[in-house]
Amino acid sequence: MVSIPNQVNSSLLKSNYDQQGYFVIRDYFNAAEISTLRKVVLKFHQLWKQDNAEFYQEEAFNSSLITGSQYLAFDDRLKLFNFISSKKIMSLVDSVISANPAFMNTQLFFNPVNPQQKDFWHRDCQYDHDVDVQKKVIHDTQVLHLRVPLFDELGMELVPGTHKRWDNAEEFDVRQEERGRVSSEDLATGKKIRLAAGDVLVFSADMIHRGLYGLDRLALDILVFDSAASFIDYVDDDCLPDISILDKIDDPRLFINTLNLKFKG
Numbered sequence: 001m002v003s004i005p006n007q008v009n010s011s012l013l014k015s016n017y018d019q020q021g022y023f024v025i026r027d028y029f030n031a032a033e034i035s036t037l038r039k040v041v042l043k044f045h046q047l048w049k050q051d052n053a054e055f056y057q058e059e060a061f062n063s064s065l066i067t068g069s070q071y072l073a074f075d076d077r078l079k080l081f082n083f084i085s086s087k088k089i090m091s092l093v094d095s096v097i098s099a100n101p102a103f104m105n106t107q108l109f110f111n112p113v114n115p116q117q118k119d120f121w122h123r124d125c126q127y128d129h130d131v132d133v134q135k136k137v138i139h140d141t142q143v144l145h146l147r148v149p150l151f152d153e154l155g156m157e158l159v160p161g162t163h164k165r166w167d168n169a170e171e172f173d174v175r176q177e178e179r180g181r182v183s184s185e186d187l188a189t190g191k192k193i194r195l196a197a198g199d200v201l202v203f204s205a206d207m208i209h210r211g212l213y214g215l216d217r218l219a220l221d222i223l224v225f226d227s228a229a230s231f232i233d234y235v236d237d238d239c240l241p242d243i244s245i246l247d248k249i250d251d252p253r254l255f256i257n258t259l260n261l262k263f264k265g
């Protein structure tokens, strides 16, 4: 059971997010909330690793569709959906996206098996768009990531303000691996945000960022978007609740907004 938040100052969170592209809240979840979530997510992770053994051994550093039906049964999926749409999560989502936020997906970030594999700078939009379009889309609505670490971790490194501004020369060359630079190099503008289990980090997917490998990291990222933006094609039907689960979710509006976009156009 997730208790009701008492520490959220929505307008402060919104102004932090608007200016910096992120905010972090320490000790937002209590030990019982994290322990319940961790049990469900570890079940998914074990099954996913068995099923994707070669990919896991060779290169993986994340999985997705944690709420899908492939690895988790009804009750565990319901726990996840109720966590994702809990008052604690929704008060953060609502502080950034004031009208009709919609669920997109979940991702689980872990350490790559190969210790030589390096963490790397990127903007999420660079995997969908070439540079000219990236320059434009960073001024549009961006996908929101809510990172919930399940164990203490080194956290994330972000370049504050890059949700709204284009890269400087060093950032561009490193992120895009131009002029002999590689995406795992340090950036002078990077800000490391160490995270502990119980903290939550909310950040824009299109700012320059990297996950920091190390410790026992296992972090659940919840991805949310503004219904007014055109991200619905990124949503996989199977990660959404069907009607029998929907009926049992305490506050299903995050999922209903997605279902409305998907099935009502």
Ligand SMILES: O=C(O)CCC(=O)C(=O)O
Residues within 6 Å of the ligand: 061, 109, 124, 145, 205, 209, 210, 211, 212, 221
């Ligand atoms: O934690 C990581 O490895 C990368 C995280 C990331 O890129 C993201 O959440 O978009």
